[in-house]
Amino acid sequence: MINNDPIIELQGLYTRFGSHVIHKNINLNIYQGEILSLVGSSGSGKTTLLRQMLSLEIPAQGSVKILGHSTYDCDLELLRSLRNRSGVLFQQGALFSALNVYDNIALPMRELHCLTEEMIRDLVMLKLDMVEVEAQHANKMPAELSGGMIKRVALARALALDPELLFLDEPTAGLDPPLSESFVKLIQTLRKELTLTIIMVTHDLDTLAALSTRVAVLADQRLVAVGELPDIIKIDHPFIKEFFLGERGRNVLRNVLALP
Amino acid sequence: MLLSNRMDDASPWYQITIEQNISCIKLTGSYTLAALDQQLQKVGAKLTHFATQSDLHWDLTSIQQMDHAGAILIWRAWKMHRPANLLIRPEHERLFAHLEKARPAPKPIHRDILWPILTLGRRYFLFWDHLTGIITLLGQVLLNLLYLVKHPNQIPLREISANLFRTGAQALSITALVGFLIGIVLSYLSSEQLHSYGADTFIINILGMSIVRELGPMLAAILVAGRSGSSMTAQLGVMRVTEELDALTVMGIPHSLRLVLPKIIGLGIAMPLVVLWTSAIALLGGILAADLQIGLNYKYALSNLPDAVPVANLWIGMGKGVVCGMAIALIACHFGLRIKPNTESLGEGTTNSVVTSITAVILIDAIFAVIFSNVGLKIRS
Ligand SMILES: Nc1ncnc2c1ncn2[C@@H]1O[C@H](COP(=O)(O)OP(=O)(O)OP(=O)(O)O)[C@@H](O)[C@H]1O
Numbered sequence: 087m088i089n090n091d092p093i094i095e096l097q098g099l100y101t102r103f104g105s106h107v108i109h110k111n112i113n114l115n116i117y118q119g120e121i122l123s124l125v126g127s128s129g130s131g132k133t134t135l136l137r138q139m140l141s142l143e144i145p146a147q148g149s150v151k152i153l154g155h156s157t158y159d160c161d162l163e164l165l166r167s168l169r170n171r172s173g174v175l176f177q178q179g180a181l182f183s184a185l186n187v188y189d190n191i192a193l194p195m196r197e198l199h200c201l202t203e204e205m206i207r208d209l210v211m212l213k214l215d216m217v218e219v220e221a222q223h224a225n226k227m228p229a230e231l232s233g234g235m236i237k238r239v240a241l242a243r244a245l246a247l248d249p250e251l252l253f254l255d256e257p258t259a260g261l262d263p264p265l266s267e268s269f270v271k272l273i274q275t276l277r278k279e280l281t282l283t284i285i286m287v288t289h290d291l292d293t294l295a296a297l298s299t300r301v302a303v304l305a306d307q308r309l310v311a312v313g314e315l316p317d318i319i320k321i322d323h324p325f326i327k328e329f330f331l332g333e334r335g336r337n338v339l340r341n342v343l344a345l346p
Numbered sequence: 347m348l349l350s351n352r353m354d355d356a357s358p359w360y361q362i363t364i365e366q367n368i369s370c371i372k373l374t375g376s377y378t379l380a381a382l383d384q385q386l387q388k389v390g391a392k393l394t395h396f397a398t399q400s401d402l403h404w405d406l407t408s409i410q411q412m413d414h415a416g417a418i419l420i421w422r423a424w425k426m427h428r429p430a431n432l433l434i435r436p437e438h439e440r441l442f443a444h445l446e447k448a449r450p451a452p453k454p455i456h457r458d459i460l461w462p463i464l465t466l467g468r469r470y471f472l473f474w475d476h477l478t479g480i481i482t483l484l485g486q487v488l489l490n491l492l493y494l495v496k497h498p499n500q501i502p503l504r505e506i507s508a509n510l511f512r513t514g515a516q517a518l519s520i521t522a523l524v525g526f527l528i529g530i531v532l533s534y535l536s537s538e539q540l541h542s543y544g545a546d547t548f549i550i551n552i553l554g555m556s557i558v559r560e561l562g563p564m565l566a567a568i569l570v571a572g573r574s575g576s577s578m579t580a581q582l583g584v585m586r587v588t589e590e591l592d593a594l595t596v597m598g599i600p601h602s603l604r605l606v607l608p609k610i611i612g613l614g615i616a617m618p619l620v621v622l623w624t625s626a627i628a629l630l631g632g633i634l635a636a637d638l639q640i641g642l643n644y645k646y647a648l649s650n651l652p653d654a655v656p657v658a659n660l661w662i663g664m665g666k667g668v669v670c671g672m673a674i675a676l677i678a679c680h681f682g683l684r685i686k687p688n689t690e691s692l693g694e695g696t697t698n699s700v701v702t703s704i705t706a707v708i709l710i711d712a713i714f715a716v717i718f719s720n721v722g723l724k725i726r727s
Pocket residue numbers: 103108126127128129130131132133134135177
């Protein structure tokens with residue numbers, strides 16, 4: 087089922103805000119079925135890169151191709167069908183503040199116009215169950231939720247249409263360790279069932295080590311390394327050394343990769 | 347051995363086979379939202395139809411992919427319980443196990459039968475709530491003023507000046523445009539009438555009195571209420587949504603001192619000046635129109651204006667400006683601070699703020715008319 091054409095292709099990407107250069111010559115291909123983790127220090131432009139893949143932001147130079155089509159001259163029908171098949175978890179949740187939890191998750195389903203209200207109800211409750219939000223919170227407004235609950239409801243909304251392409255911006259930030267672990271389990275089960283491609287920004291080494299098939303490291307405005315985790319940690323770069331092989335990183339990786 | 351495939355039931359989603367008198371339905375293809383798409387209702391209806399046959403064997407092992415929507419479609423076709431004879435892959439098994447113990451959705455809150463009465467009552471209390479809220483805020487601002495008198499180095503001069511610029515200087519063009527046009531219209535309508543009675547020169551009295559005393563202040567106040575009032579409410583509302591108000595509170599900076607007071611003082615200073623400006627431009631427009639329409643010399647008109655309009659009217663107009671400006675800012679801040687952290691409340695609060703402040707402006711005008719009914723009016727008998 088997995089073919090070798092990249093789903094998303096970034097070529098020679100430059101980004102700057104005013105005179106502040108964020109990315110210099112970024113080249114990255116994302117293939118079907120993989121989980122690509124994007125790491126980098128805070129403010130290195132991970133969220134910006136994700137926004138460019140979603141064509142919410144336009145790079146100063148370079149191209150973003152989705153399924154082989156450039157997003158600028160891509161026909162709208164294709165872009166729409168692609169957006170229907172992708173789910174996005176924003177860093178701050180981006181829940182609709184005027185809708186309650188239930189309606190937030192039901193909104194993308196209602197937009198499809200092919201599901202009945204009963205099916206939507208079952209689906210919403212199933213999604214809430216998956217992200218371990220109790221049914222009693224379904225009628226709450228986003229302003230009445232805790233930070234971690236906002237994250238989980240936003241994740242449920244991102245998963246609402248069982249997307250094939252998932253963009254997750256720090257999915258486990260603000261979750262306690264057991265919840266992070268059940269997030270990992272959830273993604274693993276989903277992947278068993280569906281061909282899921284995930285692009286994930288994360289600072290959480292446990293999640294990264296457990297889920298990612300490839301890792302891309304953003305530092306000094308460039309992608310300094312892209313590859314599988316065991317190869318990445320062998321690269322001699324100050325950020326990689328600090329991020330993966332610091333005290334904390336070693337502890338995590340020791341369990342996963344049998345590191346000395 | 348009897349083996350028959352009934353061709354009339356061929357479909358990409360299922361196959362019916364009858365084998366040794368056992369009829370079996372084999373689900374095939376991808377039961378995913380993307381694959382089912384517009385077929386979903388139709389497939390659901392078919393499956394529901396098959397599920398009514400209790401002796402049917404279900405074979406789900408040939409399904410390529412199944413997502414939650416697909417699982418729920420099948421589950422609903424089964425009327426929420428498994429058929430007696432079922433073949434299923436373990437990973438799908440888990441999904442259905444999940445559905446089996448699914449909890450019911452919480453019921454939406456039902457409306458009380460007494461809701462018209464309750465709504466009316468709530469409205470009434472809400473009115474008093476707003477009134478006391480506005481008075482409390484005014485009291486707080488007055489206390490802040492007293493505090494500032496004692497600590498003059500803490501006067502928020504920057505904020506006051508910023509508000510002065512935004513609500514005053516930036517409102518000049520729109521008030522000038524509207525004032526000028528209203529002056530022309532007013533003059534055009536009344537000069538024709540007066541001309542037919544040969545009372546041409548009274549146009550100066552009519553224009554001067556109506557614009558300086560009433561129209562100028564009202565026009566300016568209503569425009570500013572729509573323009574600055576809404577932006578003040580929206581600003582405070584967004585600060586609530588983004589928790590900036592809470593951040594100010596925990597820093598020990600009172601909202602009323604840093605946010606409300608500068609707005610009230612700023613608009614209190616800017617408003618009479620805007621009134622003066624609007625009146626002047628409206629008069630200009632009126633005199634210009636009269637000049638063109640009935641040939642009233644503008645020099646004559648200007649030199650006669652002080653006689654026709656006692657200067658007290660100008661002070662009344664500017665007094666209205668001060669009071670209306672402060673009222674608009676106070677109401678805008680009151681509604682802004684009560685906005686709840688969601689976008690709907692933001693929109694509703696802004697609307698309420700503008701509607702209330704325009705009403706308040708007209709009320710204030712009426713009060714001024716009653717209080718100053720003996721001032722500045724030359725009634726010749
Ligand atoms: N709209 C914008 N205008 C100007 N600068 C921006 C804008 N958006 C982002 N930036 C800048 O781009 C840089 C990268 O921002 P980005 O949000 O992508 O960081 P990040 O890698 O996601 O960081 P974090 O891990 O903290 O979320 C930052 O220096 C930020 O100040």
